[in-house]
Amino acid sequence: MRESLFETLVGLAVVFVAGFFLVFSLSQRSDAGKAGGYVLLAKFPRADAVAPGTDVRVAGVKVGSVTDVKVNPETLRAEVKLTVSRDIQLPLDSTAKIQADGLLGGNYVFLEPGGDPDNMPTDGSGVFEYTSGSVDILRLLIDAVTAAGGGGGDTGEATEGQASQGMAP
Incomplete structure (x- = not known):
């Protein structure tokens, strides 16, 4: 019996805090879509x-x-x-x-x-x-x-530097 009373009080406290945050957040809205x-x-x-x-x-x-x-x-x-x-x-x-x-x-x-x-x-x-x-x-x-990378595609051809170093594809 004592345990269920404690759980009920904790549940009510959680609902109260959630309600407080809801009211607070709604009061902070500055919505110009209202009548003004x-x-x-x-x-x-x-x-x-x-x-x-x-x-x-x-x-x-x-x-x-x-x-x-x-x-x-x-x-x-x-x-x-x-x-x-x-x-x-x-x-x-x-x-x-x-x-x-x-x-x-x-x-x-x-x-x-x-x-x-x-x-x-x-x-x-x-x-x-x-x-x-x-x-x-x-x-x-x-x-x-793509502009900085010269199109970003691999043509399969080796550059002069790659060919001279034996790094051809």
Whole structure:
């Protein structure tokens, strides 16, 4: 009887601690997708690793999130809906870029404010005129390695140095 009471108390303590961490983590979220944000649309040639929930940042600080990603069947470009905090007013000539968060990190949408005196509309009709899609880092690395290695293929022919040293294949 005493053992089951102890196990019950330990179980309740674990549930209490888990609940505390859940409440704490939810209270720390700064999601601009709540009622305080407005929607903007960005059209990219590539939107690799961008999905709903992806961060939207200005000056390295999260100011919103991606709410939808789809391909426009007419233009075959990725259309990304962003929700940005209402207290962030972006000039009309601002740019949207998809950038990698480090070499192994995910991607995020970086908003670079422009210099136009007029701001993007906050009624959901704002569209970025200037965008830059994601860069395929793996493809760049493969291209760099192949370029540095002379194509990376073995032609089966010995170089002059190998032939003179008797190291022909």
